Amino acid sequence: MFDFKARQNNILKTAIIATLAITSSSSFAQEKTMTSSVETTIINPDGLYNPAPNGFSHVVISKGGSSIVHFAGQGGENKEGELSPEFAKQVEQAYKNLRMHLKQLM
Secondary structure, three states, X not given: OOOHHXXXXXXXXXXXXXXXXXXXXXXXXXXXXXXXXXXXXXXXXXXOOOOHHHOOOOEEEEEOOOEEEEEOOOOOEOXXXXXXXXXXXXXXXXXXXXXXXXXXXX
16 A cells, blocks of 8 residues: 555655755855956947947957957948948958957957
8 A cells, every 4th residue: 555644754855855955065055156257348440330329349358267259240231330232242341340350359
């Protein structure tokens, strides 16, 4: 015969032990948490259109333990924010924009 009450007590005991283990583990982890700071630099090259009204930047450099350069997705817009109707010219302009980004980093 299945003892429902005993099974319920075992499940409850297991849940309490697991809760205690998680609580003590997370408080230990909190004591060992390391903090670091990341310095960010925003770059919007003069040769490109101003992205601020659209809520982004062309380039962000993050420096902490190492440096990471983030480039926004490059479209084919020129300095005035105009987009050529010809796809080939958009691609050409996107590469020009990317070259301007890279020159800012050197």
